[in-house]
Amino acid sequence: MQYHLNGFKPGNYQVPDEAREPYPEPPIVDLPTEVDVLIIGTGPAGLTMARQMSEFSDIKTCIVDMEPGPLLFGRADGISCRTMEIMEAFNSSEMVVKETYQLKQNTFWEPDQENPANIKRTHKIADARAGLSEFTHGIVNQARLHELLVDGMERSITHLSPHYSRELLEVKIDDAQTQDINAHPITATFKRSDEAGEGKIETVKARFIVGCDGARSKVRKGMDIRLEGDSANKAWGVMDILLNTDFPDIRVKSFIQSKDHGAVMTIPREGGYLCRFYVELDLLGKDKRAADVKLTEQDLIAKAQKIFNPYTLDVKEVAWWSIYEVGQRIAERFDNRPAGSPEDVIPRAFVAGDACHTHSPKGGWGLNTSLPDTFNLGWKMASVLQGRSEPKLLSTYGTERRKVAQQLIDADRELSKLVATRPTAGDNSEQAKVDTAKIEAFMKRQSGFVSGTSIEYYPSYICTGQENQGLATGYHIGQRFHSAEAVRVADGRSQHLGHLVKADGRWRIFLFGNKQNPTDSTSDAYKFIDFMANDASSPVQKYTPKGTDIDSVFDTYAVFQQQDLSMHDLHDYLWPAKGKYGLRDYEKVFQAQEGNDIFDLRGVNRDEGCIVVVRPDQHIASILPVTAHEELTKFFDVFMIEQK
Numbered sequence: 001m002q003y004h005l006n007g008f009k010p011g012n013y014q015v016p017d018e019a020r021e022p023y024p025e026p027p028i029v030d031l032p033t034e035v036d037v038l039i040i041g042t043g044p045a046g047l048t049m050a051r052q053m054s055e056f057s058d059i060k061t062c063i064v065d066m067e068p069g070p071l072l073f074g075r076a077d078g079i080s081c082r083t084m085e086i087m088e089a090f091n092s093s094e095m096v097v098k099e100t101y102q103l104k105q106n107t108f109w110e111p112d113q114e115n116p117a118n119i120k121r122t123h124k125i126a127d128a129r130a131g132l133s134e135f136t137h138g139i140v141n142q143a144r145l146h147e148l149l150v151d152g153m154e155r156s157i158t159h160l161s162p163h164y165s166r167e168l169l170e171v172k173i174d175d176a177q178t179q180d181i182n183a184h185p186i187t188a189t190f191k192r193s194d195e196a197g198e199g200k201i202e203t204v205k206a207r208f209i210v211g212c213d214g215a216r217s218k219v220r221k222g223m224d225i226r227l228e229g230d231s232a233n234k235a236w237g238v239m240d241i242l243l244n245t246d247f248p249d250i251r252v253k254s255f256i257q258s259k260d261h262g263a264v265m266t267i268p269r270e271g272g273y274l275c276r277f278y279v280e281l282d283l284l285g286k287d288k289r290a291a292d293v294k295l296t297e298q299d300l301i302a303k304a305q306k307i308f309n310p311y312t313l314d315v316k317e318v319a320w321w322s323i324y325e326v327g328q329r330i331a332e333r334f335d336n337r338p339a340g341s342p343e344d345v346i347p348r349a350f351v352a353g354d355a356c357h358t359h360s361p362k363g364g365w366g367l368n369t370s371l372p373d374t375f376n377l378g379w380k381m382a383s384v385l386q387g388r389s390e391p392k393l394l395s396t397y398g399t400e401r402r403k404v405a406q407q408l409i410d411a412d413r414e415l416s417k418l419v420a421t422r423p424t425a426g427d428n429s430e431q432a433k434v435d436t437a438k439i440e441a442f443m444k445r446q447s448g449f450v451s452g453t454s455i456e457y458y459p460s461y462i463c464t465g466q467e468n469q470g471l472a473t474g475y476h477i478g479q480r481f482h483s484a485e486a487v488r489v490a491d492g493r494s495q496h497l498g499h500l501v502k503a504d505g506r507w508r509i510f511l512f513g514n515k516q517n518p519t520d521s522t523s524d525a526y527k528f529i530d531f532m533a534n535d536a537s538s539p540v541q542k543y544t545p546k547g548t549d550i551d552s553v554f555d556t557y558a559v560f561q562q563q564d565l566s567m568h569d570l571h572d573y574l575w576p577a578k579g580k581y582g583l584r585d586y587e588k589v590f591q592a593q594e595g596n597d598i599f600d601l602r603g604v605n606r607d608e609g610c611i612v613v614v615r616p617d618q619h620i621a622s623i624l625p626v627t628a629h630e631e632l633t634k635f636f637d638v639f640m641i642e643q644k
Contacts, residue, residue, distance in 0.1 A: 001013065001098065001099060001270070001271065001272075002271055002272040002273070003016075003017050003020075003270075003271040003272075003273075004017065004242060004271045004272075004273050004274050004319075005017060005273060007242070007317055008240070008242065008274060008317060008319035008320075009022075010022050010023070010072040010073060010141065010143055011023060012144075012147065013099045013144060013270070013271075014095075022072050023069060023070045023072065023143075023147065024069070025068050025069035025164070026069060026070075026161065026162070026164060028163075028164070028165060028192075028194050028196065028197060029161075029163065030202070031062060031064065031163055031166070031190065031202045031204050032060070032062055032204065033203065033204060033205065034060075034184060034204070034205045034206070035060045035061060035062045035204060035205075035206050035207075036059050036060045036061065036206065036207045036208065036385055037049075037053055037059060037060070037061045037062070037206065037207070037208050037209075037210065037381060037385070038061075038062050038063075038064070038186060038188055038204055038206035038208070038209045038210070039053075039061065039062065039063040039064070039209075039210045039212060040063075040064055040065075040168055040188070040209065040210070040211050040212060040213045040217075040218075040219050041063075041064075041065055041211070041212035041213040041214060041353070041355070042063060042065040042067070042070070042071075042146070042162050042164075042212075043071075043146075043212055043214065043353055043354070043370065044076070044142070044145065044146070044353065044366075044367045044370045044371040045210075045212035045352040045353030045354075045355075045370040045371060045373050045374045046063055046065070046210070046212035046213075046352075046353070046374070047063070047146055047149040047150060047153075047162075048086070048149065048370075048371045048373075048374045048375055048378070049063075049210050049212065049352070049374035049377065049378050050063040050149075050153055050160055050162070051090055051149045051152050051153050051156075051503070052374065052375065052378030052379065052382065052503055053158075053160070053378060053381075053382065054152070054153040054156035054157070054158045054159075054160040055156055055157065055158075055382075055503065055504055055505065056157075056158070056382050056385075056386065056505065057157045057158055058385075058386060059158075059382060059385050059386070061158070061160055062163065062204060062206075063160070063162045063163065064162070064163045064164075064166045064168070064190065064204075065162055065163070065164050065166065066164075066165070066166060066167045066168070066193065067164055067165075068164055068165050068193070068194065069164050070143065070146055070147065070150065070162075070164075071142060071143040071146050072143055073141070073143060073240075073319065073320040074140075074141040074142045074143060074240060074269075074320060075142050075322075075366075075367075076142045076366050076367035076368075077139050077140065077141070077142065077240075077267065077269060077276055078137065078138075078139060078267070078367070078368065079096060079100055079137070079138045079139065079140055079145065079367075079368070080129075080137055080368040080450065080451050080452045081129060081132055081133035081135045081136070081137055081451040081452060081453055082133070082368065082372065082451060082452025082453055082455065082480065083367070083368050083371055083372075083452060084096060084097065084133065084135035084136075084138070085133060085135060085452075085480065085483070085498065085618065086371060086372065086375050086503075086618070087145075087148070088135075088498075088499055089375075089501060089502050089503040089618060090148075090149070090152050090502075090503050091152070091502070092148045092149070092152060093135065095148060096138070096140065096145070096148065097135065097136075097138070099140050099144060099270055100138025100139055100140040100270055101138060101139040101140070101268055101269055101270040101271070101272075102136040102137070102138050103127050103129075103136070103137050103138065103139065103253050103267075103268075104126065104127055104130070104136075105124055105125065105126060105127060105252045105253070106124070106125050106126075106127055106128075106252070106253050106254070106255070106440075106443065107121055107123070107124045107125075107249045107252050107253070107254045107255070108121070108122045108123055108124075108125075108254070108255050108439065108440065109121050109122065109249075109254060109255065109256040109257065110122050110257055111257070111258060111259040116259045117259065117260075117309060118309055118310045119256055119257075119258055119307070119308065119309065119310075119311075121248075121249065124249070124252070125440065127253075128443050128444045128447035128450075129447045129450060129451040132447065132448060132451045132453045132454075133451065133453055133482075133483070134483055134496055134498070137450075137451060138270075139267060139268065139269050139270055139276075140269075140270045141269075141270065142367060145367075150162065164194075165192060165193045165194035165197075166190040166191070166192060166193065166202070167190060167191045167192075167193050168188060168189075168190055168213065168218045168219070169189045169190060169191055169201075170188070170189045170218075170222065171186065171187070171188050171189075171209065171211075171218065171219055171222035171223075171349070172186070172187045172188075172222070173185055173186055173187075173222070173223070173336055173348060173349055174186075174187070178336075178346060178348045179345070179346055181207075181346060181384070181391050182207075183207070184205040184206055184207050185207075185348055186205065186206040186207070186208065186209045186348060186349065187203060187204075187205055188203070188204045188205075188206065188209060189201060189202070189203050190202045190203075190204070207348070207385070208348055208349070208350070208381060208385075209348070209349045209350070210349075210350045210351075210352060210374065210377065211223075211349070211350065211351040211352070211355045212351075212352050212353050212355060212370070212374065213355055214353075214354045214355060215354045215355070215358045217351060217354075217355035217356075219349065219351060219355065220331060220351045220355050220356065222349075223335075223336045223349050223351070225331050225332055225333055225351065225356075226331070226332050227329040227330065227331055227332075227358070228329060228330055228331075228332055229327070229328050229329035229330055229409060230327050230328050230329065230413070235281040235282065235323055235324070235325055236278055236279060236280055236281055236323070236324055236325075237277075237278070237279040237281055237295065237299075237300040237303070237321065237322070237323050237324075238276065238277070238278050238279070238321065238322050238323075238324060239276070239277050239279070239297055239300050239301075239318050239319075239320065239321035239322075240269060240274055240275070240276050240318070240319040240320045240321070241274070241275055241276075241277060241301075241315050241316075241317065241318050241319065242273055242274060242275075242315070242316045242317040242319065243275065243313055243314055243315045243316055244314040244316065245308075245311060245312060245313050245314065246311050246312055247308060247311040247312075247313070249266075250266065250268065250275060251268045251272075251275075252268065253265075253266065253267050253268065254266045255439055256307060256308070258306070258307040258309070261303065261306040261307045262279070262280035262281070262303070262307060263280040263307070264277055264278065264279050264280065264304055264307045264308070265277075265278040266278075274319065277300070277304055279300050279303050279304050279307075280303075281295070281303070281323070295323060297318045297321040300321060301313065301315050301318075327358065327359075328358070328359050328409040328410075328412055328413045329357070329358045329359075329409070330356065330357050330358075330402070330405050330406060330409050331351055331355070331356035331357065331402075331405075333398060333402070334350060334351055334352070334356050334397060334398035334401060334402050335347035335348075335349060335350045335351075335394075335395070335397065335398050336348060336349040336350075337395070337398075341395075343392045343395040343396075344391075344392045344395075345395070346391040346392070346394065346395075347394050347395060347397075347398070350377060350397060350398075352370065352373035352374050352377065352401075353366075353369075353370030353371075353373055353374070354366060354370060356373075356402075356405065357369065357405040357408060357409060359408060359409060359412040359413075365408050365411075365412060365450070368452055369404065369405065369408050372401075372404075372452065372455070372617075373401050375503070375617050376397055376400060376401055376617050377394075377397045377401075378503070378617075379503070379505050379615070379616035379617055380393045380394055380396065380397060381394065382505045383505060383616075386505075387641060388543065388553065388640060388641060388643075389639050389640050389641060390639050390640070390641060392639065393462070393639050396460060396462060399460065400457045400458075400460075403457075403458065404455055407449065408449075411446055411449060411450075414442060415442060415446075418438055418439045418442055452480075453479070453480065453482070454479060455479065455480070456476065456478040456479045457478040457479075457619055458478060459477075459478070461635075461638045461639060462615065462621050462639065463477055463478045463619075463620075463621055463622070464477075464621070464622045464635060465477055465613075465622035465623045465624055465631075465635075468610065468622075468623045468624055468625060469623060470605070471604070471605045471608060471609075471610035471623055471625065472512065472602055472603055472604045472605070472610050472612060472623055473602075473603030474601060474602030474603040474604070475602055475603075475604075475612050475620055475623060476620065477620050477621075477622065477623055478619065478620065479619065479620060480498075480618045480619050480620070481497075481498050481501060481508075481510075481612070481614045481618050481619070481620055482498070482602065483496045483497055483498025483499065484496070484497060484498075484596075484598045484601045484602055485497070485593055485596060485598065486559050486590035486591065486592060486593055486598050487590060487591050487592070487593050488587060488589070488590055489560075489565050489566075489567055489589040489590060489591055490567050490575075490586035490587065490589065491586070494593060495590065497510070497557070497559070497590070497598070498618065500555070500557060501614055501616075501618045503616070503617075504616070505616050506551070506552070506553060506554065506555045506616060507553065507554050507555070507613065507614065507615065507616060507621075508554075508555050508556075508557065508613075508614040509532070509554055509555070509556040509557070509611065509612075509613055509614075510556075510557050510558075510559065510611070510612040510613075510614065511525060511528060511529070511556065511557070511558040511559065511609070511611055511626065512559050512599065512604045512609045512610050512611075512612065513525040513558060513559065513560040513561060513562075513609045513626070514561075514605075514606065514607055514608050514609035514626060515561060515606060515607060517562065518558070518560050518562065518565070518570060519565070519569040519570060524609065524626040524627055525558065525560070525609065525626060526571055527627075527629075528611070528626050528627070528629065529556075529558070529570075529571040529573050529574060530571060530573070531629045532554070532556060532573060533550070533571065533572070533573035535629070537629075537630075537633050538629070538632075538633060539553075539554055539632060539633055539636045539640070540553070540554050540556075542633070542636075542637075542640075542642050542643070543636060543640045543641070543642060543643055544643060545643045546643065549576075549578045549579065550573070550576050550578070551576060551578070551585070555588075556573065556574070556588065557588050557589070557590065558570075558574055558588065558589050558590065559590045559591070559592065559598060560589070560590070560591050560592070561591070561592055561599060561606060562591065563591055563592075563594075565589070565591060567586055567589060570589060574588050574589050575588065575589070576588075608625060608626065609626045610623055610624065610625060610626060611623065611624040611625070611626060611628065611632065613632070613635065621635070622635055
């Protein structure tokens with residue numbers, strides 16, 4: 001798709017440039033006085049949390065922002081493979097894939113040894129993230145991603161919409177009520193900032209609050225949580241521009257380092273014409289902030305033109321620009337519990353996204369770490385609010401996501417130093433080669449982290465079974481369920497199994513059958529299915545609310561090696577009767593695809609098979625033998641509440 005030919009226009013990219021209009025400012029509606037979940041901030045973390053909560057009709061959610069309306073111009077631009085997978089869980093990946101610019105290559109440029117005042121390409125390589133997911137790392141306006149999340153909220157069963165033009169004044173937490181799960185210990189006070197209601201004070205009481213309100217988070221400050229780490233001492237400029245140039249790699253992600261003028265990183269943007277430039281600026285003085293750097297977009301352009309010598313940059317339009325500081329900081333804790341609290345102390349306030357980790361935007365990690373923060377928290381909060389899981393489950397959010405944030409901070413610190421290095425030429429040309437080689441090596445080494453596909457949650461009561469990892473070596477416990485295709489038995493359709501794990505709060509149980517015939521009642525697979533369906537001790541029987549569909553909590557799928565199966569020969573549980581008419585579900589049984597066998601692709605033991613337990617956030621919770629019925633029940637007994 002191509003757009004922005006005659007100038008940058010924000011809005012829905014499905015509308016032609018000539019007709020596209022910016023998102024209108026939505027009408028102002030009074031805030032509710034009491035809610036279950038109060039979300040502060042409509043960035044990627046806040047909207048992902050709201051999008052998840054919007055799926056549950058019995059949870060009252062409110063999301064608030066101080067801006068007058070939706071974001072118009074991009075801040076973050078990179079959409080990682082893992083973020084694409086999460087958008088698939090929200091049924092929105094097709095539009096993101098369609099509209100993003102897919103990054104396929106990287107180039108590296110250094111001072112020309114024969115003429116150091118000029119830059120010269122050293123090499124071009126394929127993007128290191130290729131093949132880590134069925135999705136490709138892409139570039140799209142952050143505002144467009146926001147729109148897709150908001151559209152999903154508004155079309156959900158709750159028709160949830162953000163409340164804009166509200167400044168958060170104060171957050172109070174009544175510590176005397178925090179351990180009563182039914183209480184509303186949070187009191188948040190807002191001031192209207194729109195013209196009609198300017199100065200009006202509104203108060204909301206909530207059972208939980210999630211602060212997604214950026215690096216200067218008032219929610220975090222209200223929780224008295226410190227940011228730890230390095231303060232910023234380096235400034236960079238960023239701009240999205242429409243330009244003409246004779247630089248040959250303008251539509252390829254490029255790392256460019258000059259001899260005397262610093263570095264630029266370029267990223268081609270969606271639509272075929274727009275491009276983002278990250279321009280290295282000077283060190284910040286002590287106690288200085290990026291806002292103190294008195295530069296304009298023209299200064300950024302002039303700096304870039306010097307770095308690009310001998311190539312020309314004729315900038316026609318600057319769609320958006322900013323000056324930012326490089327500093328890596330992380331919150332000491334991600335919820336309101338005092339440090340060292342036992343896991344059964346219920347947290348009632350949380351921070352996510354930039355509110356708990358700040359860093360440079362060059363790696364595209366801000367959005368792609370913020371969004372999974374609340375994708376992790378959302379299902380846990382829903383399960384607790386619906387009475388399906390013990391409140392202690394909420395304490396795992398901080399444990400799991402703070403470790404990821406620390407990895408992010410460490411990686412960003414390394415990348416910032418590498419990209420800012422100014423290699424020399426002439427007699428020191430060998431050193432220049434080493435510097436760009438380090439950048440390339442870094443990107444290869446960190447490809448799984450950058451793509452989000454290797455993010456791993458460490459062993460805990462919701463990440464167990466490491467002793468069985470050998471049963472499926474390609475499904476790493478703690479990492480996301482790595483999708484692969486299989487063929488649906490009922491109709492022969494090829495289906496990505498990862499796309500079955502939707503953001504609806506349900507657990508997925510994948511049975512990978514062994515070589516025994518699954519239609520034989522004495523086979524391990526048949527016995528497992530019968531256990532799930534009929535045994536009083538099975539998770540399905542213990543934790544599925546009475547009167548609901550049999551897959552309302554545990555959605556079970558089977559993947560078999562056999563190629564000649566018929567649905568009606570299999571256990572009824574694999575094609576269950578559902579809904580008010582008792583209609584049969586024929587989409588739960590698969591067979592390995594010839595020539596692209598999932599058992600081979602994911603290292604599943606053909607002789608023994610296995611059970612892969614997948615959490616509602618698509619991460620693998622456990623791997624078990626097909627015969628481990630009791631062990632499966634014990635896994636869920638730790639944190640789930642039996643439905644009487």
